[in-house]
Amino acid sequence: MNPTMSEETTQQTKDTTTTSNPNQSTTNSPQNDPQIRPRLPSRPSITSTPLSPLTLGTARSLRMAAPTTKTSFENAGKQPTRYSGFLDNNSMYSSMGLNGQSNHDNSDMFTIRTTPTLTIYPAGEDGNYNDAESTFTDRLEQMISRTNSDHNQKQAEDLFDDLHNPVIKDAKVFLILSDAGKLIYAKSSTDDEDQEDEDRYIGYVGLIQTVINSFQLDGSNFKSLIAGSTRLVVMNEAPIILVAVSKLNESEQDLTNQLDLLHSFLLSTLSKPQIIRSFQNKHGFDLRKHLGRADLSGLDALSNSLINFDIGVLVGALQSIRLRKTIRSKLNQVLLNNKNKDILYGLLVAPGGKLISIMRPKRHTLHTTDLQVLFSLVFNQFKDKKNNFDEDEELWMPVCLSKFNANGFLYSFVKFVGNFALVLIAANKNSFFEMRETAQNILKDMITKDLLAPLQEAIRRPITTLEIQVPLVYHFVFKSKKNLQYIVPNLPNEGNVKNLQKYYVKLQSSIDRTSKISITYLKWDSPIKSSSFPPSNSMTPSSSRPPTRSQSTISLSATLNNMNNSDIQDPNSISGLAWSTPNYELLVISSSSGGVKKEDLVTSARAIVNWCRKYEERLFVHNGATF
Amino acid sequence: MSATQGPRLAQFKLVLLGESAVGKSSIVHRFVKDSFDDFRESTIGAAFLTQTLKINDNTSVKFEIWDTAGQERYKSLAPMYYRNANAAVVVYDITQSASLERAKVWIKELQRQPNYQDVTIALVGNKLDLEEERQVSEEDAKLLAEQEGLLFFEVSAKSGDGVLNIFQEIAKKLPVEEQLNKIHQKSASKVNLQRPSTNNQTTCCA
Ligand SMILES: Nc1nc2c(ncn2[C@@H]2O[C@H](COP(=O)(O)OP(=O)(O)OP(=O)(O)O)[C@@H](O)[C@H]2O)c(=O)[nH]1
Ligand SMILES: [Mg+2]
Numbered sequence: 001m002n003p004t005m006s007e008e009t010t011q012q013t014k015d016t017t018t019t020s021n022p023n024q025s026t027t028n029s030p031q032n033d034p035q036i037r038p039r040l041p042s043r044p045s046i047t048s049t050p051l052s053p054l055t056l057g058t059a060r061s062l063r064m065a066a067p068t069t070k071t072s073f074e075n076a077g078k079q080p081t082r083y084s085g086f087l088d089n090n091s092m093y094s095s096m097g098l099n100g101q102s103n104h105d106n107s108d109m110f111t112i113r114t115t116p117t118l119t120i121y122p123a124g125e126d127g128n129y130n131d132a133e134s135t136f137t138d139r140l141e142q143m144i145s146r147t148n149s150d151h152n153q154k155q156a157e158d159l160f161d162d163l164h165n166p167v168i169k170d171a172k173v174f175l176i177l178s179d180a181g182k183l184i185y186a187k188s189s190t191d192d193e194d195q196e197d198e199d200r201y202i203g204y205v206g207l208i209q210t211v212i213n214s215f216q217l218d219g220s221n222f223k224s225l226i227a228g229s230t231r232l233v234v235m236n237e238a239p240i241i242l243v244a245v246s247k248l249n250e251s252e253q254d255l256t257n258q259l260d261l262l263h264s265f266l267l268s269t270l271s272k273p274q275i276i277r278s279f280q281n282k283h284g285f286d287l288r289k290h291l292g293r294a295d296l297s298g299l300d301a302l303s304n305s306l307i308n309f310d311i312g313v314l315v316g317a318l319q320s321i322r323l324r325k326t327i328r329s330k331l332n333q334v335l336l337n338n339k340n341k342d343i344l345y346g347l348l349v350a351p352g353g354k355l356i357s358i359m360r361p362k363r364h365t366l367h368t369t370d371l372q373v374l375f376s377l378v379f380n381q382f383k384d385k386k387n388n389f390d391e392d393e394e395l396w397m398p399v400c401l402s403k404f405n406a407n408g409f410l411y412s413f414v415k416f417v418g419n420f421a422l423v424l425i426a427a428n429k430n431s432f433f434e435m436r437e438t439a440q441n442i443l444k445d446m447i448t449k450d451l452l453a454p455l456q457e458a459i460r461r462p463i464t465t466l467e468i469q470v471p472l473v474y475h476f477v478f479k480s481k482k483n484l485q486y487i488v489p490n491l492p493n494e495g496n497v498k499n500l501q502k503y504y505v506k507l508q509s510s511i512d513r514t515s516k517i518s519i520t521y522l523k524w525d526s527p528i529k530s531s532s533f534p535p536s537n538s539m540t541p542s543s544s545r546p547p548t549r550s551q552s553t554i555s556l557s558a559t560l561n562n563m564n565n566s567d568i569q570d571p572n573s574i575s576g577l578a579w580s581t582p583n584y585e586l587l588v589i590s591s592s593s594g595g596v597k598k599e600d601l602v603t604s605a606r607a608i609v610n611w612c613r614k615y616e617e618r619l620f621v622h623n624g625a626t627f
Numbered sequence: 628m629s630a631t632q633g634p635r636l637a638q639f640k641l642v643l644l645g646e647s648a649v650g651k652s653s654i655v656h657r658f659v660k661d662s663f664d665d666f667r668e669s670t671i672g673a674a675f676l677t678q679t680l681k682i683n684d685n686t687s688v689k690f691e692i693w694d695t696a697g698q699e700r701y702k703s704l705a706p707m708y709y710r711n712a713n714a715a716v717v718v719y720d721i722t723q724s725a726s727l728e729r730a731k732v733w734i735k736e737l738q739r740q741p742n743y744q745d746v747t748i749a750l751v752g753n754k755l756d757l758e759e760e761r762q763v764s765e766e767d768a769k770l771l772a773e774q775e776g777l778l779f780f781e782v783s784a785k786s787g788d789g790v791l792n793i794f795q796e797i798a799k800k801l802p803v804e805e806q807l808n809k810i811h812q813k814s815a816s817k818v819n820l821q822r823p824s825t826n827n828q829t830t831c832c833a
Contacts, residue, residue, distance in 0.1 A: 290699075290700070292647055292698040293698075294668065294669035294698065381670075381671060392660070392676055393675070393676050394675045394676070395675075396672050396675060397673075398701070398704065411672075412672075436675070
């Protein structure tokens with residue numbers, strides 16, 4: 001185990017009768033009342049479907065190895081890094097080994113595995129540590145070709161060292177390709193905004209083809225692969241293949257959920273039959289040509305939000321807006337009073353996809369992923385407008401909500417009112433003017449009932465840790481499982497939630513999903529060090545010697561020894577708690593001198609839980625307006 | 628009954644058609660908000676906007692505008708928007724000759740409509756500010772418009788040049804008086820229906 005972090009499970013009450021399937025994703029919640037509870041989201045299951053035949057790549061046999069338990073080898077102290085304080089913007093990246101200063105913790109250590117993970121053991125020689133031009137692709141390709149020859153453990157270890165080499169520069173990459181190997185879309189964390197440089201992904205495609213092909217011929221289902229600190233997850237949605245490459249310690253399930261969201265987004269404007277038909281008609285069909293500006297900018301927005309960390313996707317829930325109960329019920333009444341026969345769903349949403357209210361049939365709810373996709377589409381149409389939405393403009397968007405029905409389109413009427421959007425969903429494409437009239441009536445009623453002001457006020461006013469009186473808590477995520485919604489407090493000092501990704505990812509994956517109740521306490525001994533994130537082209541290659549075993553870890557002292565700067569006195573320590581019950585899930589991050597003791601953090605967590613339960617009806621949309 | 632001197636409002640439906648990225652949404656926003664956005668998002672489905680234009684001292688035309696998505700994928704939805712339209716603005720990008728070809732296809736499609744004769748159609752070349760990148764000559768497009776009996780304009784949504792003019796010229800072609808008279812007749816007959824003759828005696832014949 002990586003000594004930079006200690007983990008302790010303080011309480012794990014097993015309950016065999018209600019033990020959930022470990023394959024279940026976090027969004028699966030107890031369904032107490034099937035009539036009014038949100039539909040059980042069928043997140044992609046880890047056991048994947050068979051891959052379709054692939055046309056590219058050579059078959060190579062890869063060995064299936066037992067998941068490794070070896071310590072990760074770190075290039076400790078290669079480059080002096082500036083200690084730039086807790087949770088600054090760049091710390092996330094630096095922690096992922098992008099500065100040659102990789103002090104990440106190996107997620108293999110205790111991620112709860114849902115399927116066997118394939119680990120490739122290399123064979124053959126390698127002396128390329130100082131090859132700055134070497135790409136990630138080259139590395140993996142070498143690795144794969146090496147598996148053809150005899151290999152031994154020593155060389156396998158070399159490979160692991162190799163993969164910690166900073167030339168593997170992308171902290172995260174998403175690829176969408178056709179099963180014929182054509183690149184459809186690519187996005188990476190190091191993408192230059194102004195420069196569309198897709199060429200550099202071409203290598204990835206060949207690689208992935210090869211890998212998939214190998215596994216196919218082996219009869220095994222290729223899902224996920226770990227090479228050193230890099231996790232690669234493939235989702236086969238033939239004729240489309242989605243790939244995530246991440247060095248951010250995200251679990252297979254995390255990445256699978258993200259790919260599922262991207263796939264759902266792709267379906268949202270195309271729908272499944274359209275994609276399949278297109279591919280059938282023309283061999284070697286190029287979906288890229290069929291992706292317009294809207295699709296690309298939508299995919300960009302979504303993948304950027306995933307790269308920049310989306311808590312909602314991590315916990316599989318929608319963020320909700322706090323409203324008084326009386327306001328909520330008045331809102332519901334207004335929605336119901338104006339409902340017309342064509343409306344399937346009505347939604348009030350704040351920017352960032354925060355749910356204010358929902359009107360729906362008693363027996364139907366929408367899938368979280370569908371809503372995340374819909375909200376992303378809606379707000380992306382206006383993304384440069386900040387909060388000044390265009391109230392004169394009304395949209396009529398055909399949307400395929402793929403979890404609802406991947407084969408057809410629904411029509412969304414969208415109107416912005418001040419700082420929120422009213423969305424009315426209908427099945428009938430000719431019902432725009434009915435929807436428009438309904439929307440006008442809803443707004444009229446909201447004005448007469450004085451609902452607009454409190455709503456806009458609620459959207460502006462965040463939850464703070466101060467009002468819950470948990471001074472030890474820096475940030476938290478509370479998810480109500482039955483409502484599939486979560487709340488977070490605002491970050492102090494304009495902090496960036498991206499900096500919390502490492503902790504939340506780890507906390508989230510530490511939850512024992514086989515138990516009814518799981519509480520995990522984690523402590524990071526040292527905040528993440530950071531120098532400024534170097535531009536990718538100036539990435540310094542690591543020294544020519546392979547990192548040695550003695551450098552295998554970065555502890556606080558080891559790191560401090562390698563720094564000349566004086567601003568290293570920050571004694572902050574970060575601890576976290578993950579607490580899951582059948583009703584809720586709470587992730588807490590605390591930062592305090594010397595760290596926060598487990599007992600104290602549990603006390604704070606309990607205070608948060610009590611507060612959230614006390615104000616449950618304010619914090620979450622319960623049934624919404626049902627008809 | 629003689630026409631009242633109060634403001635009169637005629638309503639007409641207008642649809643914008645044309646290839647993606649030619650600037651349909653930009654033209655509409657220039658007209659409706661007098662604003663321009665360099666990074667406008669491509670339209671998904673269609674957007675609905677309204678704008679009222681004063682055509683003389685006591686008469687205004689309210690345009691109900693469908694700004695459609697240019698992407699081919701949404702092509703099959705287009706009839707929904709142009710079916711009842713009184714006016715159609717077919718837009719191309721003067722820096723992209725392919726976009727004029729697409730405009731021709733739209734014009735053909737509109738001409739196949741049964742009510743084609745009643746629809747005022749304008750061919751609009753946008754992005755006039757990019758003169759140096761021009762691929763479509765003004766003469767060619769103008770000739771096409773004349774042959775097909777369409778209004779023709781070259782504009783820039785970015786600078787605003789000529790945009791308002793499109794709608795003013797269209798408004799001149801629209802059967803404003805006809806519609807106002809119809810409305811007038813309708814409301815007059817409505818009044819008659821709603822008011823039993825007994826009332827008339829006290830008001831009219833006192
Ligand atoms: N230079 C210049 N650019 C323009 C002009 N009009 C629009 N653009 C730009 O062209 C791009 C496309 O404009 P849109 O208005 O979104 O085009 P559209 O026809 O609505 O496209 P779809 O919604 O995809 O059908 C945007 O980046 C605009 O900023 C113009 O007059 N001059
Ligand atoms: Mg548009």
